[in-house]
Each structure stands twice: as structure tokens, then as C-alpha cells.
Amino acid sequence: MRVSVFGLGYVGCVSAACLAGMGHQVIGVDVNQVKVDLVNDGKAPVVEERIGELIAQVVGSGALRATGDVREAIMESEISLVCVGTPSEPNGSLCTTYLERVTEEIGAALADRGGHGGRHTVVFRSTMLPGTCTNLLVPILEKYVGGTAGVDFGVAVNPEFLREGTSVRDFFDPPKTVIGELDPASGDAVLALYDSLPGEVFRVPVATAEAIKYADNAFHGLKIGFANELGAVYQALGVDSHQVMDVFLADRKLNISPAYLRPGFAFGGSCLPKDLRSLVHAAQRADVSVPILSHVLPSNSAHLERAVELVERTGKRRVGMFGLSFKPGTDDLRESPLVELAERLFGKGYDLRIHDANVSLSRLLGANREYVETRLPHLAQLLADSVDDVLDHAEVCLVGTRDPAVLAALPHGGSPLLIDLIHLPDADTRRTEPGYMGLAW
Numbered sequence: 001m002r003v004s005v006f007g008l009g010y011v012g013c014v015s016a017a018c019l020a021g022m023g024h025q026v027i028g029v030d031v032n033q034v035k036v037d038l039v040n041d042g043k044a045p046v047v048e049e050r051i052g053e054l055i056a057q058v059v060g061s062g063a064l065r066a067t068g069d070v071r072e073a074i075m076e077s078e079i080s081l082v083c084v085g086t087p088s089e090p091n092g093s094l095c096t097t098y099l100e101r102v103t104e105e106i107g108a109a110l111a112d113r114g115g116h117g118g119r120h121t122v123v124f125r126s127t128m129l130p131g132t133c134t135n136l137l138v139p140i141l142e143k144y145v146g147g148t149a150g151v152d153f154g155v156a157v158n159p160e161f162l163r164e165g166t167s168v169r170d171f172f173d174p175p176k177t178v179i180g181e182l183d184p185a186s187g188d189a190v191l192a193l194y195d196s197l198p199g200e201v202f203r204v205p206v207a208t209a210e211a212i213k214y215a216d217n218a219f220h221g222l223k224i225g226f227a228n229e230l231g232a233v234y235q236a237l238g239v240d241s242h243q244v245m246d247v248f249l250a251d252r253k254l255n256i257s258p259a260y261l262r263p264g265f266a267f268g269g270s271c272l273p274k275d276l277r278s279l280v281h282a283a284q285r286a287d288v289s290v291p292i293l294s295h296v297l298p299s300n301s302a303h304l305e306r307a308v309e310l311v312e313r314t315g316k317r318r319v320g321m322f323g324l325s326f327k328p329g330t331d332d333l334r335e336s337p338l339v340e341l342a343e344r345l346f347g348k349g350y351d352l353r354i355h356d357a358n359v360s361l362s363r364l365l366g367a368n369r370e371y372v373e374t375r376l377p378h379l380a381q382l383l384a385d386s387v388d389d390v391l392d393h394a395e396v397c398l399v400g401t402r403d404p405a406v407l408a409a410l411p412h413g414g415s416p417l418l419i420d421l422i423h424l425p426d427a428d429t430r431r432t433e434p435g436y437m438g439l440a441w
Contacts, residue, residue: 001192003027004077006102008035008066010167011125011160012083013046013055018171019081020058022196027073028066039066050168070102074109079121079189081158082106086126094129096136103137107144110153121154121189129214130207133157138182154186157209161216177201180209222292229290233279236286263440265400265421266304266337268326273297273335303440304337308344310419310437311396317351320394320416322387323401324356331358338400343376353393355384357403391416399424 001024005016008030016039020026028039035045042059044051058064067073074080084098103122110120122141124133138149149155157180162170177194179201181187187203194201204212231241248255267273276296283290311319326336333339346352376382384390387409390397396417399410407425410418414435420427421439430436 001025001079002077003193004029004073004080006030006070006073006080006082006106007084007098007126008032008039008045009083009085010046010048010164011162012081013039013044014048014051014162014167014171015081015083015125015160016064017044017051017054017058018168019193020064021054024063024193026058026064027076028064029068029070029073030066031068033068036066036068039064048167049165054168070105071109071112074106074113074120075116077120078117079123079154079193080106081123081125083125083160086128094132096128096132099124099126099128099132099137100140103140104144107141110141110145119153119185121156121186123156123158123190125158125160127159127213128157128210130210133180133206133210134182150183150186154189155182155206156180156186156190157206158190159209159213161213172197174199178209178212179203180206182206225292229283229288229293232288233283233286233290233293236288237282262423264423265307265439266300266340268335268337268340270326270332270334273300300337304341304344307341307398307419307421307439308348310439311345311350311398312348314396314417316395316417317349318393318395319345319350319352320384320390320397321345321352321354322356322390322397322399322403322406323421324354324359328401328403329358331356333359339376341398341400342382346376346378346382351393352382353384353390354379354382355387355390355406356401357405359383 003016003019003024004027005012005019006029008016008028012028012030016026016028028036030036038045039055039059042056044055055064082099082102084102086099087095089095106122113120124137133155138155141153141155142149145153147153159178161175174197176199177197179187179190181190181203191201191203227245230244234241234244253259276293280290280294283293321338321342324336324338324342325332326334326338342352342354384393387406391409391411394416396419397410398419398421399406400421402422402425410424412430412433414433417435417437418430419437419439420430423438423441424430427438427441431438431441
């Protein structure tokens with residue numbers, strides 16, 4: 001394919017060189033004439049493993065050249081990759097100045113190009129927040145081109161997953177390829193660029209493609225901070241933190257796995273809250289600052305509060321709840337977030353009915369019974385014997401269980417309103433229906 005790459009920093013330079021190495025005909029574009037001259041001399045404008053020899057090779061073969069002329073690049077390509085920087089503003093917000101400027105220049109060049117060479121596809125590879133492409137960049141393109149995105153020209157978002165220092169290796173062996181397509185033809189054009197690369201391909205809506213890079217980087221930062229905080233605490237306690245993490249990392253079932261990484265309801269139970277409190281307390285006693293670990297429980301409480309706010313927003317007073325134990329298939333109510341939710345709603349004066357097939361007041365024993373009598377002494381009058389009892393009572397229902405009997409009985413059509421705390425199996429269908437609200441989806 002004939003490709004133009006806008007921005008010859010790390011991402012653009014590596015993308016241009018690697019695409020040329022795959023056999024595409026590539027034109028790099030940059031406002032910095034020094035970078036343009038370096039590339040045309042077969043030299044890399046960035047320091048990166050393997051990039052120097054690769055650029056020398058593809059420039060020597062004629063597969064890659066560079067220019068400062070946007071119009072020339074657009075005229076001689078069928079697909080453009082936008083790789084300009086999106087730095088932070090002083091207040092932390094995303095700076096889109098360079099994105100807007102290059103989009104205007106591409107749009108003006110596309111207007112001059114007209115139908116010459118077939119439909120052109122503009123692919124945004126820069127990191128940007130969800131909504132930036134469709135709400136900011138597409139209108140700019142349509143204004144300058146004088147046409148409709150997805151019809152007269154293609155638009156896609158294609159985030160990169162390149163680590164500085166290993167970016168050439170990462171390009172040719174990506175963890176995944178994500179294509180946010182405005183329309184199928186735009187996605188097809190991007191897919192053709194990477195046709196020979198390994199790894200799973202995800203063709204998703206534009207906003208999903210924009211969001212995934214932030215999810216990745218936030219998690220990477222969280223993992224590093226988590227490991228460093230644990231290291232500091234364990235050093236203070238005289239424990240070999242690397243030995244601990246060797247054992248931690250060996251658990252591929254729960255620790256290094258998809259476990260717990262689906263948005264749902266708040267966590268609870270007899271272990272997680274207690275152990276987090278103990279660890280944070282031990283860190284405080286050792287004078288070790290652990291801002292990540294110390295904010296996990298407050299974050300959990302804030303998530304629970306979102307459910308309360310959803311109920312308040314409905315303006316309804318008769319509330320039903322399905323589920324009460326902290327985990328499906330048990331009757332353990334200790335530090336259950338659903339018990340906490342029920343307590344908050346009851347305390348706010350809501351007329352509440354609860355059904356959990358595993359919970360019966362008559363057979364609650366020991367710590368379980370003591371916990372309920374302390375935290376929710378009016379539980380007996382709130383418990384309903386059947387799913388229908390709750391549905392008959394409620395104007396709004398909170399669903400916190402995947403009990404088959406509950407799932408089978410949940411109505412469609414908005415009466416009662418449903419607040420989904422767990423992402424129901426048919427959530428994707430229900431979210432298009434009136435009266436359905438997902439907690440975080």
C-alpha cells in the first residue's frame with residue numbers, strides 16, 4: 001500500500017520504518033526539517049534498538065522517504081497514519097493542538113486531491129481520549145474536505161502498543177492489533193496494513209479503540225506502583241519482596257489472569273477488606289507511605305455509592321434487591337457490599353425488599369448472625385420469600401446475583417426499572433431497552 005505517516009517521533013518513525021520493511025511504500029511527514037533530512041539520509045531521528053539499520057535499509061531500497069509537504073504526501077498515498085504528539089496541558093488535560101493542526105492540513109490536502117487515486121483513509125494512531133475522533137477530528141476533516149466521513153473518505157483509530165527500547169520488536173510481534181473503525185471499509189484498509197503480523201485483531205467502535213490505550217497504561221502504572229509499595233512495606237517488615245513476588249507471579253489462576261478484571265459491583269467478604277486494612281495499618285506503623293494501597297478501600301466505597309446514587313436518581317421509593325451474600329453460592333454476609341448497600345438504602349428511608357435464595361434468617365449462625373444483627377437488625381422484615389414478591393413490590397430493582405431463578409424472572413420493558421450491579425448475561429441487549437441502567441457500563 002502507499003502510506004503517509006504524519007509525525008516522525010518515536011511512534012511515527014518506528015511505524016514508518018516498519019511498514020516500509022513490510023513492503024509498503026511509505027512517505028514520512030514532519031514539520032521539523034532536521035527529522036526529514038535525517039530520514040532522507042537514511043538515518044534515524046530517534047534512538048531506538050534496530051531502528052537505525054532498518055531506516056538505512058528501507059531508505060536505501062526506496063521504500064521510505066520523508067517530506068515536509070502535506071499535500072505531496074496525501075497526493076501520493078491511499079492511507080495516512082497520524083502519529084503526532086498529544087502531551088499534557090499544565091492542568092493535566094489532553095493537548096490536542098497538534099492533532100487539530102495536522103487534521104486541518106490533511107483535510108485541506110484531501111480537498112485538493114478530490115477523487116484522485118480512490119478513497120483515502122485517515123488513521124489516527126496518536127493517543128487520545130474517547131470521543132476525540134468523532135467529536136473533534138471528524139468534524140474538522142468534514143469541514144475541510146467538504147464531504148462525509150465513512151463515505152467520501154475513511155476514518156479509523158489504530159492505537160499503538162510500542163515500548164520505547166523495544167518498539168521495533170513490538171511492532172513486528174504486537175500483543176494485539178486494535179482497529180477502531182468508523183465504517184467497515186475504513187477498518188479493511190487498516191487491516192490490510194498489518195496483514196502479515198501475528199496476534200489477535202480487534203475491530204471495535206472508534207471510542208473503544210481510543211479507550212483501550214488508557215486502560216493499558218493505567219494498569220501498567222498501577223502494577224508498577226503496587227509492586228513498589230509492597231516492596232517498601234516488606235522491606236520495612238524484614239521480608240524479601242522479590243521472593244514474595246516470585247510466589248505471587250506463579251499464580252496464573254487468580255493473580256496474573258483475567259480474574260477480577262471485569263467491571264462489576266464492589267468487593268467484600270471476610271478476607272479482602274480485613275487484609276487490606278491490616279496491610280495498610282502495618283505500613284503506617286512502619287512509616288511507609290502507600291497511597292495506592294491505602295486508597296483501595298475508599299475506591300471500593302465510592303463504587304458502592306454509585307449504586308446508591310443510581311437509585312436516588314430514579315426518584316422511586318419502593319426498592320427491590322436480588323442478592324445479599326458477598327459471593328454467589330454462599331450465605332456469608334460478612335462485609336458483604338450488598339448488605340452495606342441495603343443498609344444505606346434502608347437508612348435513607350427506602351421501602352426495601354430483598355431476596356437471596358441462600359440467605360434465611362432462621363439458619364444464620366455465629367459470626368454471620370451477629371454481623372446481620374449489628375449491621376442490619378431489621379433484616380427479617382426486609383427479606384422476601386420469592387423473586388415474585390420482590391418484583392411485585394419494587395418500582396426499581398437492584399440485581400446483584402446471577403441466580404438462574406432471578407435471571408429468568410427479570411422483566412423487560414422498564415417496569416420495574418432495573419439497576420444491574422453485575423453485568424447480566426444479556427446486558428448488551430438490555431442496555432438498548434428503556435428502564436435498564438448498568439452500574440459501570
